[in-house]
Amino acid sequence: MSETSIGIIGCGVISGIYLRNIARLPGLALRAVADQRPAAAEAAATEHHVPALSVEALLARDDIDIVVNLTVPAAHSPVGRQVLEAGKHLYLEKPLAATLGEAQELAHLADARGLRIGCAPDTFLGGGHQAARAALDGGRIGRPIGGTATMMVAGHERWHPNPDFYYSAPGGGPLMDMGPYYLTALVHLLGPVREVASLSSRPRTVRRIAAGDRAGETVPVETDTHILGLLAFEGGALVQLAMSFDVQAHWHSPIEIYGTEGSMRVPDPNRFDGEVEFGDGAPLAAADRAHGADNWRGIGLADMAAAIGDDRPHRASGALALHVLETIDALQRAADAKRTITITSDCERPQPMTEELA
Ligand SMILES: NC(=O)C1=CN([C@@H]2O[C@H](COP(=O)(O)OP(=O)(O)OC[C@H]3O[C@@H](n4cnc5c(N)ncnc54)[C@H](OP(=O)(O)O)[C@@H]3O)[C@@H](O)[C@H]2O)C=CC1
Ligand SMILES: O=C1CO[C@H](CO)[C@@H](O)[C@@H]1O
Known part of the structure; x- marks a missing residue:
């Protein structure tokens, strides 16, 4: 290779x-590596024996093919544009951009330049979600008719030293931050979303940082932090979704899928490991498949790099991330307008993983 x-x-x-x-x-x-905080870039550079450069100097390098944008959501679009304008392929952390409009502009720019966009999350390429996909495609629960997706935590200010971006608008909130994991996993299993409805609230106006140098400081809350949605998938499945930074504890599964012949519990989509459980019969262990143990973040990047070489589509694609972001945007708009919203973008279910990257 x-x-x-x-x-x-x-x-x-x-x-x-x-x-x-x-x-x-x-x-x-x-x-x-590069960062607007030179000390952060220097630390990474020293540990990994590469130069720490300015963003401009990194983008000017002829020997870089793909730039991975790991900045905060508000910078995904401006930095992403710079990357594409420099003629590099772009792979970035979720969400694709802080707004749907910015994400659409990135997609157009990449198309116009003949460049690729890849986007996290890539956890759906891990052993847990690949086992679930294989079971579903093998007919183990019949035709999917419904499901649930639940991510409810007390808030990332409990552990992140700079949690401002989780609460800023646009780009913050649990739907933008964690919604991509759950929606990408659902699209991987069930295909594209066609219609959404939702309600949302903002129980607190400030959050207190609990860890790091800024512990005790407060962060303003500019987004809704408790969202309950309904999703209608093209294939007919109806899924209920809960995303919250306001819940101290709960007893729901991350994802459940209900089919005409059975039900399955899918592992946490923020992880690569776990077990797929069924209403009847033996579970499937993620560890029995490639990338089913450990944290393999970056597997979507490796797949994109291989796909460029093989001239085939990559799995954690810009089109998938754009469809997910349109769904997130529509969920918030549906809550604001108190009506259902139709999703217009198309997106293929990504191909299941093969062992080529194992
Ligand atoms: N933390 C986590 O567990 C996970 C985070 N993610 C995603 O990864 C991304 C980054 O998150 P995280 O690492 O936690 O964020 P951090 O705030 O820890 O790091 C982001 C870094 O990017 C720098 N930066 C911001 N804007 C620019 C810019 N325009 N040019 C160059 N550097 C810039 C920041 O500098 P400064 O501090 O000055 O802003 C900071 O050093 C987010 O999209 C997040 O959703 C995904 C999975 C897990
Ligand atoms: O993407 C993410 C993955 O999970 C973390 C929490 O467990 C989040 O903070 C983060 O933004």
Whole structure:
């Protein structure tokens, strides 16, 4: 397999796992890192033996093929534009952009330049969700008719040292932050969403940081933080969704899918491991499949790099992320307008994983 050269912009909390995994995933070679905080870039550069550059200098390098944008959501679009305008393929963390309009502009720019966009989450390529997909496609629960998706926590200010972006608008809130995991997993299993309804609330106006140098500081809440939605999928399944940063504890599963012949519980879509459980019969362990244990964030990047070489579509695609972002945007608009909203973008179910990246 030939090597694809990678540059990273954004050396904060999530960059650690990308930096480690780029070194162990096939076909990827890290060339340079950048951050608007030079100290963050220097720390990553020293640990991984690559240069720390300015964003401009990294984008000017001829030997970088894909730039991974790990900045905060508000910077996904401006930094993403710079990457595409520099003629590089773009892979970025979720959400694709802080607004649907910005995401659509990125997609147009990439198309116009003949460049690819890939976007997290790529957890659906892990062993847990691939086991669920195989069971579903194999007919184990019959035709899907419904399901639930539940992500309810007390708020990321409990542990993140700079949680401002989780509560800022646009780009913040549980729907923007965690919705991509749940909606991407559902689209991977059930196909595209066609219609949504929802209600939302904002129980608190400020949040107090609990960890790091800024512990005790408060952050203003500019987004709704408790959202209950209904999703109608093209294939006919109806799914209820709950996304919240206001729940201290609960007893729901992350994702359940109900079919005409049975039901299944799907692992946490923020993870690569877990078990697929069924209403009857033996569970399927993620660990029995490739990337079913450990944290493999970056597998979507490796798949995109391989896909460019093989001239085939990549799985964690810009089109998938755009469809997910349109659904997120529609859920909030449906809550604001108190009406159902039709989803217009098309998106194929991504191909199941093969063992090629194992
Ligand atoms: N933290 C987590 O567990 C996870 C986060 N993610 C996603 O990863 C992304 C990053 O999150 P996280 O690592 O937590 O965020 P952090 O705030 O820890 O790190 C982001 C870094 O990017 C820098 N940055 C911001 N804007 C720019 C810019 N225009 N140019 C260059 N650098 C910039 C920030 O600098 P500054 O501090 O000055 O703003 C900061 O150093 C988000 O999209 C998030 O949703 C995904 C999975 C897990
Ligand atoms: O994407 C993410 C994955 O999960 C984390 C919490 O567990 C989030 O904070 C983060 O933004």
